[in-house]
Amino acid sequence: MTAPIPLSEGVWRHRRLRSAMAEAGIDGLLAFAPGWRRENVRYLTGAPIAGELAFAYLPADGDPAAFFVGESDERAAREAGLVTDIRRIRAGDLGPLGDRIARDRVGRLGVAHSELVPVGVRRGLERAVAGAEIVSATALMDGVRLVKSPWEIEQLRATAALCDEAWSAFLGALRVGIAEYEIVAEVEAALKARGAEDNFMIIASGGQEVRGMTPPAERRVQAGDLVRTELTPQLNGYWTQICRTAVIGPPNAGQRASFELFEEAAAAGLAAVRAGVTAHDVAVAENDVFRRHGYGEYCTSQHTRVRGHGHGLHFDEVPIMEGIETVLEAHAVVIVHPNTYTPLAGYHVHGDPVVVTADGYEPLLATPRELHEVPT
Amino acid sequence: MKRGLVTTELPETTRSACAARVQRLRTRLRDAGCDAALIYGDVSRSEDVHYLGNLCLYWNEGVLVVPAKGEVTFATKLSPRVHPWMRASSAVQELRSGPNLSKLLGEALGSDGSRRVGVVDRDWWPGALLDDLGAALGEMELVDLGDAVRRDRLAPDEAELAQLRELGGLAATALLAASELEGTASDRIAAIERVTRAAGATDVFTTADQAADGSVSTSVIVQLGHLWLQAARSSGGALAQHAAAGAAQAAAALRDGASLASVATAVPALASAEITLHTACVRHVDLGPGGARCRAEDPDEPLRSGEVAAIVVISSGPAGRAVHADTYLVGNESAAALGVAAGALR
Numbered sequence: 104m105t106a107p108i109p110l111s112e113g114v115w116r117h118r119r120l121r122s123a124m125a126e127a128g129i130d131g132l133l134a135f136a137p138g139w140r141r142e143n144v145r146y147l148t149g150a151p152i153a154g155e156l157a158f159a160y161l162p163a164d165g166d167p168a169a170f171f172v173g174e175s176d177e178r179a180a181r182e183a184g185l186v187t188d189i190r191r192i193r194a195g196d197l198g199p200l201g202d203r204i205a206r207d208r209v210g211r212l213g214v215a216h217s218e219l220v221p222v223g224v225r226r227g228l229e230r231a232v233a234g235a236e237i238v239s240a241t242a243l244m245d246g247v248r249l250v251k252s253p254w255e256i257e258q259l260r261a262t263a264a265l266c267d268e269a270w271s272a273f274l275g276a277l278r279v280g281i282a283e284y285e286i287v288a289e290v291e292a293a294l295k296a297r298g299a300e301d302n303f304m305i306i307a308s309g310g311q312e313v314r315g316m317t318p319p320a321e322r323r324v325q326a327g328d329l330v331r332t333e334l335t336p337q338l339n340g341y342w343t344q345i346c347r348t349a350v351i352g353p354p355n356a357g358q359r360a361s362f363e364l365f366e367e368a369a370a371a372g373l374a375a376v377r378a379g380v381t382a383h384d385v386a387v388a389e390n391d392v393f394r395r396h397g398y399g400e401y402c403t404s405q406h407t408r409v410r411g412h413g414h415g416l417h418f419d420e421v422p423i424m425e426g427i428e429t430v431l432e433a434h435a436v437v438i439v440h441p442n443t444y445t446p447l448a449g450y451h452v453h454g455d456p457v458v459v460t461a462d463g464y465e466p467l468l469a470t471p472r473e474l475h476e477v478p479t
Numbered sequence: 480m481k482r483g484l485v486t487t488e489l490p491e492t493t494r495s496a497c498a499a500r501v502q503r504l505r506t507r508l509r510d511a512g513c514d515a516a517l518i519y520g521d522v523s524r525s526e527d528v529h530y531l532g533n534l535c536l537y538w539n540e541g542v543l544v545v546p547a548k549g550e551v552t553f554a555t556k557l558s559p560r561v562h563p564w565m566r567a568s569s570a571v572q573e574l575r576s577g578p579n580l581s582k583l584l585g586e587a588l589g590s591d592g593s594r595r596v597g598v599v600d601r602d603w604w605p606g607a608l609l610d611d612l613g614a615a616l617g618e619m620e621l622v623d624l625g626d627a628v629r630r631d632r633l634a635p636d637e638a639e640l641a642q643l644r645e646l647g648g649l650a651a652t653a654l655l656a657a658s659e660l661e662g663t664a665s666d667r668i669a670a671i672e673r674v675t676r677a678a679g680a681t682d683v684f685t686t687a688d689q690a691a692d693g694s695v696s697t698s699v700i701v702q703l704g705h706l707w708l709q710a711a712r713s714s715g716g717a718l719a720q721h722a723a724a725g726a727a728q729a730a731a732a733l734r735d736g737a738s739l740a741s742v743a744t745a746v747p748a749l750a751s752a753e754i755t756l757h758t759a760c761v762r763h764v765d766l767g768p769g770g771a772r773c774r775a776e777d778p779d780e781p782l783r784s785g786e787v788a789a790i791v792v793i794s795s796g797p798a799g800r801a802v803h804a805d806t807y808l809v810g811n812e813s814a815a816a817l818g819v820a821a822g823a824l825r
Contacts, residue, residue: 138523153684153769155523172773174757192775217730223602284484288676291482295685296669303538304482315560318480318537319566320487408558445558451823 108149113185131209142416149183201231211382213240258341261287266345283319303335313449333453342418345456349475361448362474368392368441378433405442484679487567497570514593527628529705532571554583581611599623634785647818650710690799692716707766709789711804718801721750725792726803733814740778754796763787
């Protein structure tokens with residue numbers, strides 16, 4: 104079940120999008136959703152779509168529209184209520200979409216996730232909107248979605264509360280002998296019972312040999328293990344992540360040292376967060392801690408991916424990495440996580456999501472940043 | 480993303496099954512005069528990649544390269560940090576990672592000396608990737624191999640059929656666990672998650688409906704490796720009764736020679752003055768996370784004995800909706816439900 108989305112939210116989004124469209128010289132915006140990247144269509148429609156081919160359309164002036172292959176997606180969009188012009192399409196026939204765009208006499212059409220439009224669908228799209236120039240609008244929508252409305256921040260707070268519950272369920276499941284996939288089953292059940300739509304979750308149990316996280320295997324938890332997870336539930340469309348590591352039994356010296364290093368890096372990254380800084384600035388603050396302690400080599404792509412990322416209708420929005428100069432504006436939501444491998448105790452996962460504010464950040468989680476010890 | 484069990488203790492039978500599938504594809508490559516085949520996958524559509532290499536693309540995108548001779552290679556945007564896990568959990572040992580798939584593919588194909596390359600399911604490749612690939616490959620010719628791998632998957636072999644029966648039994652157990660609860664729709668979904676994931680499902684998608692006439696429906700689409708199965712049960716009201724009756728009618732029409740369209744039209748669209756029925760028949764290779772994929776398929780192409788198909792009947796009216804679904808093995812004269820015996824569930 105998803106919470107109703109207020110119509111004022113749609114008005115707020117359309118205003119921001121139209122402002123960005125005007126700046127980019129685009130007079131029609133078309134969001135495309137394949138089966139694994141639905142955030143832009145959801146942003147425009149408010150609908151929890153499940154199909155693998157959907158479009159949402161916003162003209163510079165006039166009503167938005169949405170186009171779905173499946174009946175259930177059409178129903179979801181009608182129930183969400185942000186869009187009233189809703190039409191059915193087929194993979195091989197985008198005629199209704201072309202009719203609507205032609206009616207609006209769109210000269211320059213921006214397509215969000217244009218890079219993911221399948222060859223056959225793109226052929227139909229080009230036929231359907233013949234005469235319009237098609238340009239990518241992926242970055243445009245990423246930029247608009249970066250800053251959240253008050254309603255969106257409420258949703259992200261609710262998902263963060265679910266993260267706290269999910270971490271409790273994770274700790275509750277941990278015991279010597281449980282298999283990784285059985286832990287995930289328990290966490291999923293707890294999340295779904297509380298209304299979660301979905302969850303992104305990777306996990307790794309074991310010792311210093313662990314170099315990263317993956318889907319769960321059959322490995323059974325042993326005394327002395329670190330058990331790491333990125334747990335990312337989705338509620339009412341919005342994803343928030345908690346990154347934590349638990350130890351089975353008392354931690355050894357290496358595990359304690361690892362925790363202290365990662366806590367110092369997370370705290371340094373968070374201390375750098377405020378409106379106006381860049382993703383690069385936050386990443387540098389985290390990585391400098393590793394460099395200072397002689398672990399700088401573990402901040403490279405050989406050992407880690409990002410030092411955090413944005414949250415919203417996609418769980419992996421703006422990357423926090425050195426070299427990414429995206430400005431974190433007030434009301435952006437990001438997780439700061441210096442997750443990486445070090446020889447101290449293997450891969451370590453540790454981080455918190457926050458709302459960026461003018462002079463710092465609002466923490467979203469209640470779970471303390473500790474090395475959680477599970478009694479054996 | 481996929482977050483079910485991915486075993487890192489790969490049985491030899493899985494490796495040999497993948498080798499046999501790759502060999503069949505190589506025969507097709509020779510027939511088409513191609514030096515290699517490229518198979519694209521993303522997290523929501525990667526069954527062909529899984530079928531050939533037992534690779535679980537749990538997130539992001541990748542392309543499997545099957546040369547006419549030599550090592551199968553997987554090029555992916557996933558980090559090289561997961562290569563050890565991929566090697567342990569798949570039949571593919573040659574891995575290339577990076578943000579630019581076309582560059583990785585150019586390197587893989589260039590080192591093989593390929594001149595003519597087959598693209599499987601070309602119409603479902605992201606257009607931008609295919610454009611970049613064309614530029615990266617220069618003089619190499621790209622030809623469309625159509626749904627060559629999907630067609631090879633249409634009729635499951637004995638091992639796949641055993642897995643589908645296991646999935647059917649798992650779906651039945653999960654639906655039964657959900658039906659025994661007095662709780663909310665979320666509680667029923669939670670019960671299905673716990674049962675299916677604890678049994679080792681690769682992925683699971685569940686929906687639950689409560690209609691005003693008392694009909695309670697729970698639907699599950701569950702995955703094991705590259706195989707998907709759909710089942711749904713409803714009870715408690717007129718909508719549920721009509722969905723179940725419609726499903727029985729559709730199942731009676733499913734046999735060798737029937738088509739997706741003929742099975743669907745075996746059920747009248749109007750069950751009563753207020754209740755309409757929507758019936759769909761879907762080949763199991765076209766099931767995915769959201770149910771039926773939107774492949775543009777000829778609805779009149781006949782189903783053959785040995786194929787597997789799901790029948791989904793949705794009854795809807797002013798009181799809401801109810802769903803009844805099963806997945807069947809098509810036989811010469813009839814079809815047999817996989818794992819969920821008729822009437823076994825409330």
